[in-house]
Amino acid sequence: MKTSTADIITALKTKEVYLQFPQIGRGRYPIRKIEPSKCKVGCPIDTDVKAYLGLISVGKFEKALEVVKRDNPFPGICGRVCVHPCETECRRNEVDQALAICALKRFLADYELNKGRIKNEPIKSSRREKIAVIGSGPAGLTAAHDLVRLGYRVTVFEELPVAGGMLYTGIPEYRLPREIIKTEIDAIRELGVKIELNTRIRDLNKLQRQGYGAIFIAVGAHKGLKLRIPGEDEFEGFLDCITFLRAVNLTGKAKIGKKVVVIGGGNAAIDSARTALRLGSNVHIVYRRSRREMPANAWEVEEAEREGVKMHYLASPVQIIGEDGKVVGMKCIRNRLGPPDSSGRRRPVSIKGSEFQIEADTIIPAISQEPDLSWLPKVHGLKISKWNSFLVDQETLATNLPGIFAGGDCVTGPRTVIEAIAAGHLAARSIDRYLQGKPLRDEAKPRERVEFEIPTQPKGKKERAQMRKLSLQKRRSFKEVELGIAKKRAVEESTRCLRCGLCFECAECTPNCDKRLVALTIPGEASGLLLRVPVDYAQFPLSNEPLQGELSWAKGEGYPVIVEPVIAKVRDDLCRGCGDCVEICDYSAPQLYEQENGVKISIIDQALCKGCGVCATICPSSAITMGHYSDGRINRFVEQSLTKKGIVCFVCNWVYNLIEDVEEVAGLRVIRVICSGRISPALILRAFENGAEGVIGIGCPQGECHYISGNETAEQNFQRAKSILRTLGISAERVKFERLSSDEPERFDEIISSFAEAIKKAR
Amino acid sequence: MEIKTEIQNIVKRTKAYNCVECGKCSSVCPISLLNGVCLPRVTVRKALFETTDVLLRDELLWSCLNCGLCFERCDFDVRFPEFIRDLRIVAHKMGQGGVLSHNGALQSIMRMMASAELRQNRLGWLSRGLETAEKGEYLYFVGCLPYFDTFFAYLDLDLLNIAKSTVKILNYLGITPVLMPDERCCGHDLYWTGDLESFKILAQLNWEAIKATGAKRVITSCPECYYMLKQEYPKYVGKMEVEVIHISQLLSENLPELKFRKPKAEGRKPRKVTFQDPCRLGRFAGVYEEPREVIAAVEGNKLYEMGKNRREAICCGTSGWMTCGTWSKQIQVARLEEARRTGAGLLITSCPKCMIHFKCAQADRDRAKRAKIEIQDLATFVAENLMERR
Ligand SMILES: Cc1cc2nc3c(=O)[nH]c(=O)nc-3n(C[C@H](O)[C@H](O)[C@H](O)COP(=O)(O)OP(=O)(O)OC[C@H]3O[C@@H](n4cnc5c(N)ncnc54)[C@H](O)[C@@H]3O)c2cc1C
Ligand code: SF4
C-alpha cells in the first residue's frame, strides 16, 4: 500500500502510531500525539493529568506537583474533594477501572507537606491597576492568584472571619482538614494577595470609587431554598444545612437535637448528615428519588450508610409537625419514578396513601441553594436571573456592567470546586484583557474532542489503588476519614496510566526528557516530518546516520520510513577547537578533547544532545551538522516556498504546534525549525537573498524555551543579522524576532499582520 | 561545453599538463603538510588521468587556500591556484561546493550585493574630520570592511579603523578621495570559490560606478580588491582607464611627505614589529617591498622578518570563507608562533582578512598564550604614527 506524509499526519492525529526498527528487535516506540488525552479534556481547567501521572511513575514528585500547580492553586484541596470528572473520562474505565487521579493529586500535596513546603516568593506588582475580589471561595481565590501573578494588586474581601468560602464553611473537616485549606490559602497570600476578612461588601460603586479598576463577584450560593410545605419556618428545630454546617465549621458545634432528619440528596445533604452523626445524633436522610439519582458523590453516600445514616429513598416531605413551638417530626410520602424530566433524571411521582411519619427534633433541609443577594443595594443595575444568580457572558464572565465580572456558584448555582476554579481562571483572564483594553472574547477555537483507540499492550488488568480509611469506630470525631496513599502505591498506580497520546506533555523535553527528535521521511517523498520519540537506549539505535524504520498504525501494517535523528555532530576536520559550542550548549553535550598532536577538537555526546541546533548557528567554521535538519534542507524549504515575494516565518517546534491549523496568510511562508535558536544569521540572510521581503522568527516566551535558553540565542542571532542587513539597505523593520505563548496562540495572526504592516510602511 | 572538454581546457590554460609529479608543491603546501590526503600533485594527476567524478571529489579542490606557494615553487609553471579556481567554477555549475564558514552568511552578503536594486548604507562610519568627495581624481575602494566590522563584532577588531585611517592618510597627502555609496564587493571570494556568474555582475556594477565618478586612480586598502581590480577585472569588463594602487604603494611613493611622530620625544620605547605578507599582495601582485619601506620609515620601529617571508611567506590559513577548520587553525597558530619567535611584539599585515583569521585563532583561551601577539593593519599603524598637521 502506498502512503504519504499527509497520511502519516492524519494517522498521528487520530491513531496510535508506532515506530520500530525491524533490524534491531521488537521494541516499538509510541509516537507523540498531537491531541490531548481524555482526562485533560474532561477537566474543567485542562489539568495535564497524563503529565503528572507520568512524572510520578518515574519518581519525579516535585516536578509532578509543579505540573499540577500550573493550573491549580489547590492541589491538596482538589486531591480530597474534587468530583474528578477526569476519572469519569479515563479510558482505563474500558479496561478495568479509572486511574485514581484524584488520590494521586492528593499524594503529591501530602508529599510536599511532609517534606516541608517552601514559602512562595512574593510577586512584584508591575501594574498600576487594583482589583477587588468579593468572596474568598475557590473562584475568588483562583482569580486573585492568577491576577497577582500577572502583576496586578489584588484584594479579596470576605465577610466571614475565615477565608475559603464553602471549602471552609461548607465542606466538613473530616473530609478536608482545616490545615490543608490554611496552607493552600497561605501560599496564595505569600504571592501578595491581600485578604480582608470580616468585611462584607455592600456597595460596588464604593469599590470603584476607591480605585478598583475591576471587580470580580464570587460570593457563592449560600441561601437555602425553601421546601414550600406546611409547618416550615413555624417551629424551633428547623435549620438550613448551610447555616448548620457553617456553625459547626466555625464554632465546632450547632444547636441540634438527638433525632435529626436531613432532606436532600446532594453533597450538602450527605455532609450535613455525617456531621450531625459526629455530633452524636441519630440521622435520617429523606430523598425523593432513588440512590442512583442522588447527585452526591456515590462514595460519600456509601460512607454515610456505613457510618449509620438511615436512608429513606423515594420519599418526599409533606408537612413539618410541631408541638409547643418545637419540631417533633415530619410527615412524608413515598414516590415512584416516572418519566425523565428536563434534567434527564426520572421524575418522582407520589403514591397516594403511602404517607408515613418520621420522629425528629431537628430538621435540616439541604435541597439546594441560591446566591444570597441581600448585600447588594436596592439599585445596582446588575442583571439577575430568575434563580437569583448573576447573568454573565458565559465565555468571558462579564456582567452587563463594564469592569464587573462574576463567576463560580453565584453564577451557576451550587456546583463544584473545580468549576469554581475554572471560573476564577476565566475571570482573571477577562479582567486582564479588560484592563489592557483588549477585546474580552478571543476567537480561540473550541476544543476538539477526539476518540482514541486503546493500546492493547503492554498493560494487563491491574487493580486501582484504594485509599486507606479511618476505622468506623473512630468516625465519631472530625478526624480525616480518607488517609491518602503511600509512595510505593502511588508510583504503582501511576503506571496504570495508558498514556493516551503517550507523550507526557510535561514540557520536560528539556534536560531530562528521554525523547529523541527524529525526522521521518518516506522513501520517494521529499518532505519530512519532525517527531519526538521516546528512547529506550537499549533498543533505540544511537546513530547519526539515516536508519531504516517502520511506521505502523494498523494491526500488522507497516510502512517503511527513513529515520534521521536530529542531533548535532562535529566534522572533525572542520572543527577549530574554539570551544564556542561548549560554551553555548545548555546540556554540556559538546566537549573539547585533545588529540595526539595536541590539537583540540569538539566531540558532541549523542546521549546528551537535544538537537536544538544552537551550537550549529554559532560555530564559525560550520563544522556542526544537524542531521536531517541541515541548513541546506532549511534553505531548500525557503527557496521552494519563495516562488513569489513574501514573508519568511521561522517558527520553533512548539510554536509550530500552536499554529498548525492557522490558515496560510497570503505571502507567508512558515518554516519550522527545532528551536528558535537554530535560526542562524546565515539562514536569515539567505532568506533575503532568496527574495524574502521580511524574515520573522517566532520562539517561546522568555524563560519558557524548551531548550533552556535557545530563544536567547535566537534573539542574538536576529540582532546580528539585523545589523548586517541594515548596511545592505534592508531596514530593521523587516527582520524581527517574536515570542508566542501557548496561552494565546491566536496572537500569531496579530504578530504576522503587524509585521506585514511594518514592512509595508518601511518600503 | 562538455565538462570533459572544459576540464581539458583548464589543463591547457593552467599548463597542468607540464606537471612531472616531482612533488615540490606538496612539500610547501601548508595543507599538504597537515592533511596527507591533500596533495596538489595528485589533484593534477587526477585531472590528467582520472574521470571527472574522481577529480571533482578531490578534497583539495575545496580546501586549497590559493595561497600560491606551490606555484612559486613549481619549476614547470603549473598555475595550480588558477587550476583550482577554474575547476571550482566547473564544480559550482554542477551544484557542488565547499563547506562555507559561518554557514555561508558571508557569501549571502556578497551575492546580495550583486543585486542592481541594492541601496546600501555602507558609509555610515565616515566621521567628521575625514574629507571625501563624490567626484574626483582619486577613488578609495573600501571593500567589505563595513560588513566585516559588523559581522566580526564579537572579535572586537575595529576593522573600520582601517578605512578611517586610509582616508586620514589620503587627506594627509592632500587627497580628497571619492567614496562610492554604491560600491560593492569586489567579487574576489565568489570568483575564487566558483561563483563566476555573481562575480561578473559585481565586476560590471563596480566598474560602471567607478567610471561614473570620473576617477583616474583607485586606491585600495585590501590586497584582494587590489589584485582583483588590477588583474582580473580587465579580463571581464574590458580595458580600464584607471590606475589601481594599493595603499602601501601610495605610501612608499610619498614617503618624503610623511612626517612621523617621534616616540623617543614622547617617552615611548621603540617597538619590534614583524610583517605578514598577504598572498594577494605578495605572490599574486609582487608587492613585497613597499610595505616594508613604509614600516621602516615609521620612526622608532624595527622590522624583524619571520623565517618565511616575501615569496615564501605562509598564508593566514583560510581563503574565500570556506573550509576553515582544524588545518586552518593549525596553520594560523603556527604562523603566529613564528611571528612571536622573531621577538616582535607587533604583527603588521595589510590585509583585513589576515587580521580576522589570526585574531580568530587567538580568540580561544587555550591557544591564546602560545599565539599571543598584537596585530595591526598597515594603514592604522601608519595613521597612528603620523604627526598631527599644524
Ligand atoms: C456542604 C458542601 C459540600 C460540598 N462538597 C463538595 C465536594 O466534595 N466537591 C466539590 O467539588 N464541591 C463541593 N461543594 C461545592 C463547592 O464547595 C462550591 O461549588 C464552591 O466552593 C463554590 O465556590 P465559590 O468560590 O463560587 O463560592 P464559595 O466557596 O461559596 O465562596 C463565596 C464566599 O463569598 C463570601 N461572600 C458572600 N457575600 C459576600 C459579601 N457581600 N462580601 C464579602 N464576602 C462575601 C462568602 O462568605 C464565601 O466565603 C460542596 C458544597 C457544600 C455546601
Ligand atoms: S564551535 Fe565549531 S569550530 Fe568551535 S569547537 Fe565547536 S565545532 Fe569546533
Ligand code: SF4
Ligand atoms: S544541538 Fe543543542 S543540545 Fe546538541 S550539542 Fe548543539 S547546543 Fe548542545
